[in-house]
Amino acid sequence: MEPQRYLVTGAMGCIGAWVVRNLVRDGHTAIVLDASQDDHRLRLILTRDELSRLTLVHGDITDFDMVEKTIKEQRVNHIIHLAALQVPFCKANPTLGANVNVTGTVNIFEAAHRAGIQRVVYASSIGVFGLSEEYPGGMVTDDSAPRPRTLYGVFKQANESTARVYWWDHQISSVGLRPYVVYGPGRDQGMTSGPTWAMLAAAAGKPFRISYGGTCGLNYVDDVARTFIRAAQISQDGAAVYNVSGQITDMADIVETICKVVPEARGKISFAPNHLPLPDGMDDAGLRASMPELPETPLDAGIRQTIAHFRQALQDGTIRADQIPE
Numbered sequence: 001m002e003p004q005r006y007l008v009t010g011a012m013g014c015i016g017a018w019v020v021r022n023l024v025r026d027g028h029t030a031i032v033l034d035a036s037q038d039d040h041r042l043r044l045i046l047t048r049d050e051l052s053r054l055t056l057v058h059g060d061i062t063d064f065d066m067v068e069k070t071i072k073e074q075r076v077n078h079i080i081h082l083a084a085l086q087v088p089f090c091k092a093n094p095t096l097g098a099n100v101n102v103t104g105t106v107n108i109f110e111a112a113h114r115a116g117i118q119r120v121v122y123a124s125s126i127g128v129f130g131l132s133e134e135y136p137g138g139m140v141t142d143d144s145a146p147r148p149r150t151l152y153g154v155f156k157q158a159n160e161s162t163a164r165v166y167w168w169d170h171q172i173s174s175v176g177l178r179p180y181v182v183y184g185p186g187r188d189q190g191m192t193s194g195p196t197w198a199m200l201a202a203a204a205g206k207p208f209r210i211s212y213g214g215t216c217g218l219n220y221v222d223d224v225a226r227t228f229i230r231a232a233q234i235s236q237d238g239a240a241v242y243n244v245s246g247q248i249t250d251m252a253d254i255v256e257t258i259c260k261v262v263p264e265a266r267g268k269i270s271f272a273p274n275h276l277p278l279p280d281g282m283d284d285a286g287l288r289a290s291m292p293e294l295p296e297t298p299l300d301a302g303i304r305q306t307i308a309h310f311r312q313a314l315q316d317g318t319i320r321a322d323q324i325p326e
Contacts, residue, residue, distance in 0.1 A: 005029045006232070007076040009061055009108065010083030014186040015123065015179075017041040018225035019080055024050045026229075031074045033067075034083065035060040041186040044318055045309075061104035068111040076115070078232045081108045081122040086190040090152040101155035102162075109166045109174075117172075121232045124160055124176040124241055126217075127153030129279050138215075138280035142243055142287075149277045160241050167239040175231040175290075176241040177224075180282060184221030184302065185309045192216075192276065195254055197324060199303060202258050202265035203310035204321040210251065214275030217246035217282055218254065220302035223295040230291050242287035247299045248280070254299075261304050 006023050010016045011032040020042065023030040032042075032054050042051060055074065059066040061083050070076070083104055090097030105122065112120050130147025132138035146157045159176070166172040180192075187196040194210035195218065201208035227244060251271045259266040288294060297305070313319040 003027050003029065004078050005031065005074060005076050006078045006080060007031045007033060007071060007074065009033045009079075009081045009104075012036045012038055012041060013082060014041055014184070014188070014221055015182060015224055015228070016082045017045055017186050018184070018221050019082065019228055020054065021046050021050065022222070022225050022229055024053055029055065031055045031057060031070070031076060033057045033059055033061070033070060041188075044185055044313060061107055062099045064107045064111065067107045068114060071111050071115045071117070077117065079108060079112055079117060079120045080228050080232055081105065081120060082228075084123065084155075085152070087127065087150050087152040088189075088191060090155065091150065094151050097151055098155060101152070102158050105159045106162055109162060109172060113166065113170045113172055119232065120163070120166075120172060120174045121228055122159060122163065122174065122176050123228075124178045125153065125156045126178050126180045126243070126278055126282060128157045128160065128178065129153070131277055132275070132280045135279055139283060140243065140279045140281075141283045141285075142241060160239075163239040163241070167237075173237050174239045175236070176239075177228060177231060177244050177287075178241065178282070179219045179224050179244040180217035180246050180278075182219045182221050182224055184306050185313070187221060194271075195251075196306065198255070198269050199258055199306045200310045200319070201324050202262040202269055203307045204314055204324060205264065206321060206324055207268040208270075208324065210255070210269075210271035212276050213251040213271045213273050215248060215250050215280040216276060216278070217248045218299060218302075219244055219246035220297040220306075223297050223302075226295040227287075227291065234291065236290065240286070240290065242290065243282035243284045244287060245282045245284035249299060254303075257300050257303050258307070260300070261307050
């Protein structure tokens with residue numbers, strides 16, 4: 001594929017940083033749009049040369065004029081929209097959460113419409129669904145009934161509806177992706193970041209207790225990033241929304257795998273018995289039909305790669321052990 005110009009919103013976040021990394025390594029231009037200037041996740045996974053090739057735009061997606069100007073001036077032809085406030089931040093400041101997560105998404109779609117961009121790829125979430133007991137077998141499909149238990153989930157559900165309206169009204173096609181628990185280097189905030197913190201703690205020789213247990217789907221962040229990019233490159237009408245299942249795993253198995261990679265972590269890494277207020281897992285048949293040969297890193301390989309990356313980052317000072325929460 002010829003080099004393209006991608007706008008990546010929220011690129012200072014975990015998935016965004018990995019999307020940018022993959023775009024740069026594939027020879028594309030990545031225009032980084034973020035309200036934050038904290039680039040520690042980018043520095044964690046990109047080389048200095050790769051960082052120098054980014055186009056950085058400091059701006060807030062709630063500012064429509066800025067979004068529209070950026071798309072026009074940067075000659076954007078693909079949009080991967082990841083900017084959002086996560087569960088704890090939406091709960092702490094609902095008005096800000098709605099402005100960023102909902103109004104910001106409307107701004108992206110409207111700016112794409114005015115610029116003649118015919119496709120938007122955006123991040124939705126498993127948070128649009130409810131408790132596991134509300135679904136047969138605790139599993140959900142792409143079209144299972146939304147029953148969000150958080151404002152974050154409510155906002156993501158609104159974004160899925162926004163995408164449908166922009167298809168009906170303006171034929172802006174879209175793909176929304178709903179990952180479950182994303183893990184890997186850079187995943188350092190959010191309700192489900194515990195497994196990644198446990199991997200960092202193991203690498204640093206420190207104890208860590210994951211705040212939840214039960215069954216969930218784990219998505220290696222590099223796989224998720226590649227899936228977003230692939231979704232931006234396919235040709236497909238409509239406003240599709242797909243589950244990204246990951247590998248459905250019990251938390252006890254996740255901890256055991258961490259301890260197999262780092263034997264000295266055994267007894268130091270643990271988890272709480274409570275389950276997440278979410279389904280046990282997701283069916284992703286729709287995504288697989290739309291995008292065959294999805295990138296899938298086996299759980300043990302993903303955990304091993306994450307811990308190896310953290311060990312190197314601890315050694316070179318990119319991450320400090322005292323940053324690990326108690």
